[in-house]
Amino acid sequence: MALAPYEWKDKPALIERLFPVQKISAESYKEQMAVHGKTLTALGSYWKGRKPLILNKACILGSLLPATEDPLKDLEIFELLMGMDVETMQKRLEASLPTSKRDSVGDFLVLPYSQQVNTAKRPEELDDRIYTHIWYHVNQHLGTSAKSFPELVEQMGIARFGRRPKVADVFSGSGQIPFEAARLGCDVYASDLNPIACMLTWGAFHIVGANKENRAEMDKNQKILAEKVQQEIDMLGVETDGKGWRTKVFLYCVEVTCPESGWKVPLLPTRIISKGYRVIAELNPIPDEKRYDITVRYVESDAEVEASKDGTIQDGDVVHSPDGMNRYRVSIKTIRGDYKEGKENRNRLRLWEKTDFVPRPDDIFQERLYCIQWMKKKKATRSSYDYEFRSVTDEDLDRDRKVIEYVGTHLKEWQEKGYIPDKVIEAGDKTDEPIRTRGWTHWHHLFNPRQLMVGFLLNKYANTHAKLGLFQVLNNNCRGSRWHNGGGGGGLTAGIFDNQALNTLYNYGCRGSEYCFSFVLQNYKAYAIEQPALVNSHPAQDINTENDLYITDPPYGDAVKYEEITEFFIAWLRKNPPKEFAHWTWDSRRSLAIKGEDEAFRQGMVSAYRNMTQKMPDNGIQVLMFTHQSGAIWADMANIIWASGLQVTAAWYVVTETDSALRQGANVKGTIILILRKRHEELETFRDDLGWEIEEAVKDQVESLIGLDKKVRTQGSEGLYTDADLQMAGYAAALKVLTAYSRIDGKDMVIEAEAPRQKGKKTFVDELIDFAVQTAVQFLVPVGFEKGEWQKLHAVERFYLKMVEMEHQGGNTLDNYQNFSKAFKVHHFDQLMSDSSKANSARLKLSTEFKSAMMSGDAEIAQTPLRALLYALYEISKEVEVEDVLLHLMDNCPNYLPNKTLLSKMADYLAEKREGMKGTKTFKPDVEASCARILSEAIRNQRL
Template sequence: MALAPFEWKDKPALIEHLFPVQKISAESYKEQMAGAGKTLTPLGSYWKGRKPLILNKACILASLLPVTEDHLKDLEIFEMLMGMDAETMQKRLEASLPLSKRDSVGELLVLPYSEQVSKAKRPEELDDHFFAHIWYSVNQHLGTTAKSIPELVEQMGIARFGRRPKVADVFSGSGQIPYEAARLGCDVYASDLNPIACMLTWGAFNIVGASKEKRAEMSKAQRILAQQIQKEIDELGVETDGLGWRAKAYLYCVEVKCPETGWMVPLLPNFIVNRTESIILRLKPDPHKKIYDIEVGFANSETELYDAKNGTVQNGQVVHSPDGTTQYRVNIKTIRGDYKEGKENKNRLRMWEKADFIPRPDDIFQERLYCIQWMKKKPIGLKYDIEYRSVTDEDLAREKKVIDYVGIHLTEWQEKGCIPDMIIESGDKTDEPIRTRGWTHWHHLFNPRQLHILGVINKYISDYPEFVVMFPAMLNLQSKLCAWHNDGRKGGLQNVFSNQALNTLYNYGSRGLLDIIHYLNKTNEIESKVNTNTEVKTHPAQDLKVENDIYVTDPPYGDAVKYEEITEFFISWLRKNPSKDFAHWTWDSRRSLAIKGEDEGFRRGMVAAYRKMTQKMPDNGIQVLMFTHQSGAIWADMANIIWASGLQVTAAWYVVTETDSALRQGANVKGTIILVLRKRHQELETFRDDLGWEIEEAVKEQVESLIGLDKKVRAQNSEGLYTDADLQMAGYAAALKVLTAYSRIDGKDMVIEAEAPRQKGRKTFVDELIDFAVQTAVQFLVPVGFEKGEWQKLQAVERFYLKMAEMEHQGANSLDNYQNFAKAFKVHHFDQLMSDSSKANSARLKLSTEFKGGMMSGDAEIAETPLRALLYALHELSKEVEVEDVLLHLMDNCPNYLPNKTLLSKMADYLAEKREGLKGTKTFKPDIEASCARILSEAIRNQRL
């Protein structure tokens, strides 16, 4: 019997009670490591910060699934739907192995889950028949009649909302969330302020989500278009040498006049063209013309190849020697004419004009072609021979032909929208090309060859929305911001947005047509047809006008990429002549409307957006807010935003979503907070004095529930679901759930308080409440071996160190865990306690031997604490100092030794247990630490005073 409409209307969602974050983290990490193999990345690798599809799937399904009295069964069903159950995992492993090795699957199934995942196919890579075994159990448990996930999703949507569920993302970005929602069988509403984001989302639905027949049509159209484009390019005769070779890449460099010698010097950071093939550049002085000819050739020795790593640009200086003896060095800032006007940095570069597309003869920075990479198809197969050659007179004649052709057609092409005529607006990222090159319009970032190729492509694709979607991916491959990568057999060009900036280069590369034309139809082979209703709009989030049942959002925040600026690079090419499917969108970045920063504008924009979403969802609607946080102030702001939007936290989870490649100085965020939100229906009032008991009770109930489920799972010989970091987040959620349920606290209207502007250096009432709630939650998580009173007696830094020792014992070594606990414990300089070898996914605390005698006194948080004294004692024992002497030093170093004697012994026992069994290295020897800790604990207990 089918589920009745609204039968689950008031049932809590699974995501509000349980979420197997460790398994989801493993799956998310696997997907992120797939790089270019990810499903949507081929549409536009320039868009960073994509949330894994598997995480989006988990959030949407867990928002629809109900909680029953049998939590273990709930978990089992969820894992089946996610492809994380044992039977599906076996199929995933088998699918990843050649037939000859499939007998070894049994050995793989006993590995930890994260290792199984690393060797298995991703669930999205498998066809539906791999999941046929799940439907009997799923339908039995849920009372459904589904035979596929879209059928199940529709039935669950009817049971909850009376219709197929409608999922919305008003910060759609690259379309990861909307696409996964549509693939699961939801109706989808997607919007973004940025038209490039909307185009990527449209592409996810209509290109990646296209049927097999539609994909075949696109491939046929792409072949015809490619032939037309190549025909027009070839008619000019500028990409071939007449001997069967075609240009694959052109290498250019900036050239300046040395003020000391009058010589024109090519600016080359190094002279290596291809390190693997030992191909280098040699400068040949021409004293009559005062120029350097550039010769391409093979290095005669390893020494010559090594010396070639130093070019004419060294430490911001132009370095050259016309006679091979006298070396001249001139600072590039001097050549550019840098100076200060008040606090503003300026220079004497000429600002380029709209009609410019090459430097004028008297410009400070000139450009020249210095090498061409040629390719020629081999007689058999699809492979090519590759050659690097010096530039010939014939090459320069072809170069001039391109310049003349672009010069003739520039104005006409700009009027038609084939190439840009848009001014570069000043901004944090867009100031770079203006300041360093004098480029004032977006077409200045492209040389004549690039304008020629891209202009022709743009002219032909405007009637084909699928290919217009792919055009920004081609722009990302073809500008003066594409660096030449000189490693590898073939060498290669980097993308414009290999980082999220607009950094100008002294030398760069330009691709030949054949090296970019295939991007017209470059999509992943994974087939996932979208059959539901999808709608894509471009508007600010707060202008939402339609109701949706579930909102899954990954909003912008203070440290987010400044897409509102850098995507103007793409918008400038498309705004005048977008495909008719996109013509109704606003083709502007609309910087002034973008939610960004960490100031009051950010908070107001976010409150307006989430308040509107709250208004535009049913009373039983649910919101899932993903938040990859970095700034503590922004994390506090999120709680304010939720309160002010009329929402209540019902759960919070923590999932690892980032890879080591994302690790940057000062930005070591490796995971995503998942906040689950509901409408706040009642106007409840309380007082702060009463909150403590309520928060503690809620935290206790939440944590004990999860620990109980974890124990049941482990009892079935399965890996545990949760670590202490997960329990901490659950405790935090329970505390926030209590807080955000109230509309008035201590007589104050919490919406008004949450919206109140911040005053620098002063905590708001909301900040104080959140701090109080967090501390209450953290204090409940007392490690086994300590009494609550003893634990609270310790200083925050001591509790942090001991808690993280337990985390390491559990194998949770990602740096984000340390960051999260440091914030919770209010440890301001946790990095002082971390090993120098710490990385994003393999962080650890310093051992006593690494502290040595440091941080015993002074400003360090751990200085002059009993724990620091204990660690020094362990260090002394490892150096074979006599135990009696170690105890004497411990008595001197430890404040109030006698009252702390029992606690010191307990801490030593605790560290011995947590260090034991950890995998050591040549420099990391936890077994020695454990042994010393046991000796010290025993010595303290038996000490007679």
């Protein structure tokens, strides 16, 4: 029997009751680690901060599925749908293993889930046949009759909202959330203020989501485009040597005149051209002309390559020696003529004009071609190439001049027709750099003549689908494209937006046209999407269609200034956009962008979320994702939620960052997911009454999750939650209580939430959030301590002991320490961390690492009972007599007698948590555990 319309209208959603965050984290992390192998990245690798498709799927299904009276069964069905069950995992493992190893799949299935995921294919990489076994179980539990995700989603949507569910994302970015919603079978509305974001979202639906017929047509058109561009360039004769070789990469560098020597010096950060091919650049002085000739040379050994690693630009200085004896070193700042005028940084660079595209002869920074990599198809295969690096010849320079003349002749015409940019670079946080460091004032100045020529031809002939390929070419083929001398094929050029900073370079790679075509002839992944999807460009607060689910990832505290850097691409289309996007505003509209963490951001967010709330049914759900960066984030979010007429019903924490980000020094970041509903009642309370209500809610929430976790473990499965997850659930319970009220202590919370912040002053909302968080944290009392004992401890002691438990559970990622330090109000948690801590393997210091440090002074842990205890453990490890250790402990511990029982408990606790942990040469938790057992026994047996 089919589900009736609105049968689930008032049922809580599964995501409001449970969410297996540990498994979702493992899956999300796996997807993020795929980097360029992710499904939508090929459309635009320059767009960062993509939320994993698997996480989006979990949020969408979790919002549609009902929470029943049988949470274990609910969890089983959810995991079946997510591809997390044993049978689907077996298929995922088999798909990733070579045929010879498929018999060993069973060995993988007994490993921890995260290790299974590391080996297995991602669910989205396999077709839906991996789910054929799930539908009987799903339909039995839900009362549905589905045989596919679109069928199931439609039936669940009818049961909950009376129709196929409408899902919207008004901060669509690269389209990850709308794409996954459409793939599941939802009706989708996607919008973004930024037209480049909207193009990426459109591409997700119409390129990656195209059916077979449309994809075949696209592939044919891509080949025609490449052939047409290649034909025009070949007619000019500027990319071949007449002997069967075609250019792959041109290497250019900046050249300056050294003010001390009068010599022209090519600026090369390194003289290594290719590590794999052992190619270096030699600088040969030409004394009569006071310049250097550059010879490209193949060497015999890696040692010779290594000897060439230093170039002529070192730590911001130009370094050279024309005669091998006299060595000149001059700062680039001096050459550029940097100076201060009031508070402004200025220099002597000439500002380029609209008609410029190469330096003028009297400019400080000149540009020079110093090497060409050539390629020729191998006769045997015709699909692979021979590569060769060569010095630049007079013929090469003639071809370069021919390109300059060609572009110079047509520049004005191309700009007028909108084929290449003529837009001024507006000043900004990121856009100031090319203006200040090079004098570039228009976006076309970031492209050399060859790059402008290729860009013009692609832009002129590309259809709408191919424009996204054009953007990838522009990203990887401009004056900001780094030459990586260790890449495949002898080296490669990287995208200017690898670091989102618009940095100017001293040397760069310019791709030949054929090397550009890999982006035009992109072999995109294919997922045919059947359901309607509408994409539009407008401010988030201008949404005017009703939707059942809003799933959003707003730009909270976003370090990437998309509203600035995407002008790099907008400049190429703004005069002549594809007809499908002609009604969009082709401008970044910086002033309208919701960004940052300031008052304008908060007001913009309130406006957007209030409008979304008004444009959803009474039983609609919002899923708000954000990355934890700021200590004030909970208060900010509470303000936004209150002012928007919403209330929190659940919160979860999922790890989403990748190792690559961690290696670059960033902290581990996870995604906080808030589940929000409309606030239907006008309830009033007082702060005095909130304490017990919050505590009760936190207790119920945490105990229900712990209970479910225990049931799962008794069935032989891995646990669902760590302490960090329970902490987040506690926060959610506290926020759920708070945001249910419209008036607290007689104050209208919407008015309070909208009140502007005053720097350095806590608002009423801030105080409420602090109170709620502390109440939530205090409930998470470790086993072995009484609540009263736990609350007697200093915040830093509670933090240290709590993190010992986290380490015991394997949750030693840096973000856990950061989150808990904020919750416990520990201001300098880094003082307690091992010097060897890394983002994904952080840990506390053991007693042997503290030694006698921080016993007194300003450190938070100084002069606390725990610090005295840790020093006692250190003394035991050094084989100090136990009687002496106890005497020292009595001296060091304030109020020893009243704290004696608590000290013994802390020692027992440390012994239990440190025992059995994996150690290293420098980290010996078993030794700590042994010392703690000895000390605990000694304290208990001590007679005073």
